[in-house]
Amino acid sequence: MCQHHQTQPDDAQSQHPPVRPVYNDAFPWHLGAFDAHCHPTDTMASLASLATLRTRVLAIMATRSQDQQLVAEVAAEHGITDSLSSLTSTSDTDSARRGCKVVPAFGWHPWFSYQLYDDSIPNPTYSLPSTEDSNTSTEEDAKIAHYKAVLTPSPQDPSFLSSLPTPTPLSSLISSTRQYLTSFPFALVGEIGLDKGFRLPQQRLPDDDSSRDESLTPGGREGRLLSPFRVQMQHQQAIMQAQLRLAGEMGRAVSVHGVQAHGVLYDTIAACWKGHEKKVLSRREKKRIAPGAEESSSSSDDEDSSSENDDSMRSKEKRAKRKIGGKPFPPRICLHSYSGSADMLKQWLHPSVPSTVFVSFSIAVNMSTDGGKAKLESVVRALPDDRILVESDLHMAGDEAEGLLEDMYRLVCEIKGWDLEYGVKTIGANFEKFIYG
Numbered sequence: 001m002c003q004h005h006q007t008q009p010d011d012a013q014s015q016h017p018p019v020r021p022v023y024n025d026a027f028p029w030h031l032g033a034f035d036a037h038c039h040p041t042d043t044m045a046s047l048a049s050l051a052t053l054r055t056r057v058l059a060i061m062a063t064r065s066q067d068q069q070l071v072a073e074v075a076a077e078h079g080i081t082d083s084l085s086s087l088t089s090t091s092d093t094d095s096a097r098r099g100c101k102v103v104p105a106f107g108w109h110p111w112f113s114y115q116l117y118d119d120s121i122p123n124p125t126y127s128l129p130s131t132e133d134s135n136t137s138t139e140e141d142a143k144i145a146h147y148k149a150v151l152t153p154s155p156q157d158p159s160f161l162s163s164l165p166t167p168t169p170l171s172s173l174i175s176s177t178r179q180y181l182t183s184f185p186f187a188l189v190g191e192i193g194l195d196k197g198f199r200l201p202q203q204r205l206p207d208d209d210s211s212r213d214e215s216l217t218p219g220g221r222e223g224r225l226l227s228p229f230r231v232q233m234q235h236q237q238a239i240m241q242a243q244l245r246l247a248g249e250m251g252r253a254v255s256v257h258g259v260q261a262h263g264v265l266y267d268t269i270a271a272c273w274k275g276h277e278k279k280v281l282s283r284r285e286k287k288r289i290a291p292g293a294e295e296s297s298s299s300s301d302d303e304d305s306s307s308e309n310d311d312s313m314r315s316k317e318k319r320a321k322r323k324i325g326g327k328p329f330p331p332r333i334c335l336h337s338y339s340g341s342a343d344m345l346k347q348w349l350h351p352s353v354p355s356t357v358f359v360s361f362s363i364a365v366n367m368s369t370d371g372g373k374a375k376l377e378s379v380v381r382a383l384p385d386d387r388i389l390v391e392s393d394l395h396m397a398g399d400e401a402e403g404l405l406e407d408m409y410r411l412v413c414e415i416k417g418w419d420l421e422y423g424v425k426t427i428g429a430n431f432e433k434f435i436y437g
């Protein structure tokens, strides 16, 4: 069975030849492999492959106006309905190819944050003209004012500005996301986050429309060149914070995107932890507490001990919600395709952090640059075994995504010194904890 080389000192490791059997073994799909972050609704036809995939569950992300309902429809047909224990069955008699389930995630990606305006602040960037001064101000003016305020540098080109959609109030996004989360009790919030590197694509030219690939869900970049315009970080933060609060209110996990924004991402999430940090006991304090009491004291905030009132009418998800909902921060967070350093992980994993933070890796992002490749090993090594997830982050379901998922599973196992069986089981247990708590 499994060998945990990573805890052995170097000299002990060197006694064993550095054979890497993980690459020769058949992949144990029957133990349950999970894709913690992907976008198959970007290519709807690819969802037909769900019937034949060996992956047990895909966590599928919504990102923008065009894909929220698509994610809901796929979840209505293929969504998980119960605990994953039935899905993580280790019986060898289980057919590996028995169809793939999905966990839906509803959220607004930072790349599309400019399409929303924050209507919770006193002077929103978009405000419709009142009837009295309708002569001096139009909806178009209000739209232009919004984009000039939230984009940087402030765009001046009238044709670029008019090509952008009329912005949607943030409150509408939050209420429709709340409805989706209510309809799907196991749904996550995602994809949300911050991105300093992102620039808006240039406007679509009339000629582009006739040549666009109809198999792709609208709203994506689709090969357009990039404009110089970025979304103000403060605006991205406001959009993200509202969704973090919703996840906290509903007791749902979040899948988080962070590019060139590791410090500000941490600060944004840490702001919603304020006042809820876990008390970190000193060694002396721990000794004073009777065995067993320590755990309940640190998690007492989360517990609802009215178990006597539990009856069969109360479903598992209702109990789960009561137990972990109603906080200003999400109970569980996945930093997807994490590109920060091993050192930066320390703050996310600090014992005072009240959310359980998982970190997920994809071949598509983490292995796409030399910098990413160079960092991966130290980051994976620095992560506790129970916080690692694996993902494809691809924009379609199918053999390619599954192949890349398998490659990342193998790579993580190799870095951790796990055999595949142990690695797949460990990551499966982590996925279950990420979804259900």
Ligand SMILES: [Zn+2]
Pocket: 037, 038, 039, 061, 191, 257, 393
């Ligand atoms: Zn993504």
